[in-house]
Amino acid sequence: MPITVDEAKSAARSLRKSLAESGAARLTHAQALEAVARTVGFRDWNSCSAALLGPRPLAAVPVLRVYDEAAARQFYCDYLGFAVDFEHRFAPDLPLYLRVARGGVQLDLSQHHGDGTPGTVVWLPTVDIAAFHRELRRRDHLTTMRPGIDRSAPGGPTVELLDPFDNALRFCEPDG
Structure with missing residues (x-):
């Protein structure tokens, strides 16, 4: 079952918390997002979040x-x-x-x-x-x-x- 952007962000928060509690490492939120993206098969967070969000309709910005x-x-x-x-x-x-x-x-x-x-x-x-x-x-x-x-x-x-x-x-x- 594919994950959502919210689930990927939640996984990044859990990763940060777990690593901080164990004393293994302290990651920024951005570093945790990058790690989660690579774990689920993407080269970076931007590629991951774009793919998970899927196509979006065009929106005009006045x-x-x-x-x-x-x-x-x-x-x-x-x-x-x-x-x-x-x-x-x-x-x-x-x-x-x-x-x-x-x-x-x-x-x-x-x-x-x-x-x-x-x-x-x-x-x-x-x-x-x-x-x-x-x-x-x-x-x-x-x-x-x-x-x-x-x-x-x-x-x-x-x-x-x-x-x-x-x-x-x-x-x-x-x-x-």
Whole structure:
């Protein structure tokens, strides 16, 4: 029976714990993952995890233009609850490129000229729009930002927000 990625990660944790308890060796999690991958017949962890995950559908990642790093982080991370997946700059004084994620949604935020167009609209399917709305209301981002749920929006109940850069985010619980 083939193993899953979660089972391989669990095996790596068990390997680390067992080796540490016996005093034989101390491995990092990455080293343990590499060892498990070789044990199940792969050259490295990246090959192993890709094979175990199997084919995945293509997913689009919108690139939104942002101008102010602090405002972007406050809005997307602090208010909307996205986590930073990665960030990149070619040099410390050059523009930021940042990927944020929440659930299965990823958004790229870029300060680079030519990336994204201010005023872009992104439609984001949401499982429980009422719970998401309550979460936002608890955070009370700005006194002027108190979104409601538009129950007459095409596609299903929607919470629409404008980010600090005039990009519209439409969080929608699809009908049906």
